[in-house]
Amino acid sequence: MAERIENSNEEKKNLSFVEQIIEQDLAEGKNGGRIQTRFPPEPNGYLHIGHAKAICMDFGAAEKFNGTCNLRFDDTNPSKEKDEYVENILSDISWLGFKWENIYYASEYFQKLWDFAVWMIKNGHAYIDEQTSEQIAEQKGTPTKAGTASPYRDRPMEESLSLFEKMNLPETPEGSMVLRAKLDMANPNMHFRDPIMYRIIHTPHHRTGTQWNAYPMYDFAHGQSDYFEGVTHSICTLEFVPHRPLYDKFIDFLKEMNGEEDKKNDFRPRQIEFNRLNLTNTVMSKRKLHTLVDEGLVAGWDDPRMPTLCGMRRRGYSPESIRMFIDSIGYTKFDALNDMALLEAAVRDDLNKRACRVTAVVNPVKLVITNYPEGQTEEMETVNNPENPADGNHNITFSKYLWMEREDFMEDAPKKFFRMTPGQEVRLKSAYIVKCTGCTKDAEGNIVEIQAEYDPQSKSGMEGANRKVKGTLHWLSADHCTKAEVRVYDRLFDVENPSADERDFRELLNKESKKVFTNCFVENYAANKKPGEYLQFQRIGYFMADNDSSVQHPVFNKTVGLKDTWAKQNK
Secondary structure, eight states: OHHHHHHHHHHHHTSOHHHHHHHHHHHTTGGGGOOEEEEOOOSSSOOBHHHHHHHHHHHHHHHHTTOEEEEEEOOOOTTTOOHHHHHHHHHHHHHHTOOOSOEEEGGGGHHHHHHHHHHHHHTTSEEEEOSOHHHHHHHTOBTTBOOOOOTTTTOOHHHHHHHHHHHTSTTSOTTSOEEEEOOOTTOSSGGGSSOEEEEEOOSOBTTTBTSOSEEEOHHHHHHHHHHHHTOSEEEEEGGGGGGHHHHHHHHHHHHHHTOHHHHTOOOOOEEEEEOOEEETTSOOOHHHHHHHHHTTSSSSTTOTTSSBHHHHHHHTOOHHHHHHHHHHHOOOSSOEEEOHHHHHHHHHHHHHHHOEEEOEESSEEEEEETTSOTTOOEEEEEESOTTOGGGOEEEEEEOSEEEEEGGGBOSSOOTTOOSBOTTOEEEETTSOEEEEEEEEEOTTSOEEEEEEEEOTTOOTTSTTOOOOOSOEEOOEETTSEEEEEEEEEOOSBSSSOGGGOSSOGGGGBOTTSEEEEEEEEEEHHHHTOOTTOOEEETTTEEEEEOTTOOSSSOEEEEEEESSOOHHHHTO
């Protein structure tokens, strides 16, 4: 019994505060003892890692408590929404490993919302306002000063009804009028000061076409959509805390409209807020991400430097690593700026378990093994993943003429340089121990070739071959590899928190955030790898084939290095 109590306490301790609220509601039998959540993105852009945090909570909580999570597109602003964004959202959620129970659209409720708005007008809770947006903003007052009533606030109900119908006609100009709720212009909560419920937009809707010209605002559509669908827990981020009283008020009106029968129904969606996910050296604002894409400052929404999920997928992040990172930072009531290094550490930890080890030389220089027989080759066995023996092995060809990394050689090396230098022995990984005998330079003094001799009795795995040397280098046979392009990425912005900087965020972009190396070589085994297959270039970092890659012209994106070098560089 004591052990069961201890396990129960441990489970509670591992629950986020949101999950603890849900657990308590279930224990009290609220909403018939069921849980139903939803993920409600607006299809006006691509999802980023901040959305992933919400996805993990919405879907994860439903899964943990044997409930239901639906996907609902908040498509109430046709001027910004596209089917392209809908398709990408579906793809990203699936890639993260979650499955929705149903797919809904706020546009499915346009008639219901319209009827509700008509009821609001008829019952004295809403009116048509013909002020400009600037006038409305000015007469709303400030958080410390009460607003002033609109001159249209007490217009006759019949007149507001007639004008509301007019709002939905194609000939009524945008901005000429709005529908506002008649609440409390002195309320300290600015959202309660006669909020706008409907505005006019003439852009055709991606699903309903030109059927509607008047569209509900987020605050009027969101809570009601939750109510229509039977959502029990409406989980959102902290910026919606001041919206919660309005969320509840509109549901009060909706329950009142439904009459006595609905009063017996104690069902009510509960809004719960948690902190947003913010990362250093990037931005999460959709407006700013749109600007980066629209102005060609990045190569699209899936640019590997972007915080979008499709960008991270293209770069080589695994969905498991993103979920691991989100789990590690948790959910609180306080906004924080999370270090990008924490995300990269999670990526590194996960890819270490799943990435296939291959060989690549990014900055090549020729290495000639002078005493190795001309024309001879050997197949050296290399382990695909030492963390998972079940992944097996593959062979890499060894020969007289090799490529090695230019950075692995120094003609005049300091004492603690344990790579290749004249007179010093190093091991060529999975092959032989070699001793450098010299190098050849061109007319400008650049090293064009390095010479070394091998010890035929030092082959890896050979009995007595494991004498200790201080360095192990990777290599490729010059005649048995494929030329490749390698793209190396860095932080998108130079400053830690570009969103808090007063300068134009475009000025803060890191000009060195992308470097392209076109004279690289990879082993033939790696050249056949496709996007979605995780790779470790031995001694360099984790990589993935890019969407631009082909067998004839392999292209690889660097996902993350083998260790964090950013912090060291920026101390």
